[in-house]
Amino acid sequence: MLKLRGGYNMKIEGRPGGFLDKASLPETLYLPIVSRSFNFSQICTSHGQCVVAGDILAKDPDNYDIPLLSPCSGQVDLESTTGHVVLRELSGEEAGGQVNYDDAEHAHKMGSADFEQHKLLNLGAWEYVKDAYTGQTPDPLSTPQAVIVSTIRLEPFLVRGDVLLEACLQQFTRGLEHLQSLLEYQPIYLVLPKIKTDISVKIKEHIRGYAWVKTVEVPMKYPYDNFAILARHLGFKRADGSVWSLNADGVLAVDAVLTSSKPCVEKVISVAGPGAKHPLHLRLTAGYPIAEIRKRYAQKHAVAVDGGVLTGQLLTDDTKGIPAGCKGITFVPERQSREFLAFVRPGFDRQSYSGCFMSSLRGLFAERLTNSVRGEVRPCVSCNFCEDVCPAGIIPHRLHKLIYQDDIDEIERSRIDLCIECGLCSFVCPSKIELMHEFQEAKEAITKEKAAAAKKREKEQAAETE
Ligand code: SF4
Ligand code: SF4
Structure with a gap:
């Protein structure tokens, strides 16, 4: 048994049940070129071309040429929607694919494990x-x-x-x-x-x-x-x-x-969250129109998030279809008005890690979250909740203070690299400090600084040898 530390289970309304639905083929698919995991910048198809399921539409050159596959037969439109490969005149014909993987000779030449790994790619x-x-x-x-x-x-x-x-x-x-x-x-x-x-x-x-x-x-x-x-x-x-x-x-x-x-073109995603009409699992293909999902499964006035509620990213109107690598769409109701005198309410319907609301007398219940932050950002009150829940064994509130002081060396010594970006520290923080985002930005800045320093060293060494 592994001995794990930290962690926290939040009870929130809107988890998907065991039901698995299949989305029917839409009129148009919008395949985003950039997703959270990939950037399919190398387009391998042309405007007006007819493709079949499994044809390679684009590749991510920085990720071993991971392909963006055509989910079905259709005609490529590269002009109407910025940032997307659009497919129209769709039909769910049998998969084709540009590579013949039944070629035994090919497998023999490459070695069987390498051949299979190529095939997976x-x-x-x-x-x-x-x-x-x-x-x-x-x-x-x-x-x-x-x-x-x-x-x-x-x-x-x-x-x-x-x-x-x-x-x-x-x-x-x-x-x-x-x-x-x-x-x-x-x-x-x-x-x-x-x-x-x-x-x-x-x-x-x-x-x-x-x-x-x-x-x-x-x-x-x-x-x-x-x-x-x-x-x-x-x-x-x-x-x-x-x-x-x-x-x-x-x-x-x-x-x-x-x-x-x-070709593997279908996936199952969750369509869930407190802003979903009926949280469920849905079988569909990448590029499925988000507007369609919103119309069928989301409540009015809900924001859509690509991923879960703690680590997901807000989907803007610029993203028209389900991105490659998407695991779920979470809908969160948008708060339309301010809660009147919210700070004097006893909070029978709210939960917090501190258990300070009257809800702690209620026993377990699933809270209905909205996108409201419920209060204002304030300085760290040294409650230690973030340290309690952190599964990485680091001290988030200490890192927060070091980031504020811009003390990069000490931030590194405090092992920011161990942060797994789970978002729990931000979730439990009563001061509403966006700790996880601060750590993501700090890690990025450290990586950039190190890369710049390495480049500078390289240049100096090259100048010395000349
Ligand atoms: S986001 Fe990082 S610092 Fe915060 S709880 Fe998770 S692992 Fe710890
Ligand atoms: S949870 Fe927030 S307020 Fe509490 S110690 Fe951590 S950063 Fe400070």
Whole structure:
């Protein structure tokens, strides 16, 4: 059993239930060129071209040429919507694809594991694989120290692993076998909930006899499913190479590609949050119009977030379709008016980490969040709540003060690099300080500063040798 620290479970209304719906083919798909994980800047198609499912529309040159695949047949429009590859005249014909992966000779020349990794990349499954520490796409032709597969997702309101696996356990275990075939002797860690659930019992039955799968049981507390935290606690060192990490949907994608050589163009996302009409899971393709999702599933006056409520990013009107790598859309009601004399209310309907509202007498209940901050940002009151919940073992309020003083050396010594950007410190802070965003910006500034210093050193060395 891993000994994990910090963490916090917030009860919030709007979690998706076990229902899985399928979105019908829309009239138009809008595939964003830039998503949170990828920048498909190399366009591989032309305006007016007819494509079929699996054709490569664009590639991300900074991420091992991860492709943006055409989800179905249609005609490409590169002119009408800035920042998107638009597909019109859609039809759900059989997948085609630009690469012939049934070519046995090709496989023989490349070596079987390399060939399969190429296949995962070109048929859309590699976008599900991330390095546990950096969250970046690992080199598809590398060998990791280990693989961590999680069957749980603890951030509200993302896709639940059990919903995906309920009907696909066989495909999941076959996907694990495929993953194992890409490795030499490295272990696969399978993350399961510590509590006994129907699906965890079934998974254990299915993997009985798989000596190369080690199970890791974690308490159902956010963010104990975080891959960086898990890799650290399993004893893997960042300097020793990548640790591949993927969720249940990634294993199913690996299976779909390596079992049937078909492009992986469908995904399941959650459409949830307190601003959703009926929180649910939805099977669709990248590029599905967000306006359509909003019309069918969101309440009036709700903002849309790409991802969960703690680490997601606000979707602006510039993004017209579901981005590649999207795990869920969270709708949060927009507060239309100020709460009158909110500060004198006893708060029977509110929760806080401090338990200071009257709601603490009510027992467990799911709160209905809105996008209101409920109060004003004020200085740190040294309550230590952020330190309590931080799963990385760092001291967020100390980092906050060092950032305020612009003391970069001390910020680094305080191990800002260990921050996994889970957002819990910001969530529990009674002073409403945007701690996580401060740390993201500080980490970025440190990386830039280091890169600039390295460049300067290089120049000086070059000048000396001349
Ligand atoms: S965002 Fe970083 S500092 Fe804040 S709780 Fe999470 S790991 Fe700790
Ligand atoms: S939770 Fe906020 S107010 Fe409390 S110590 Fe941390 S930064 Fe300061």
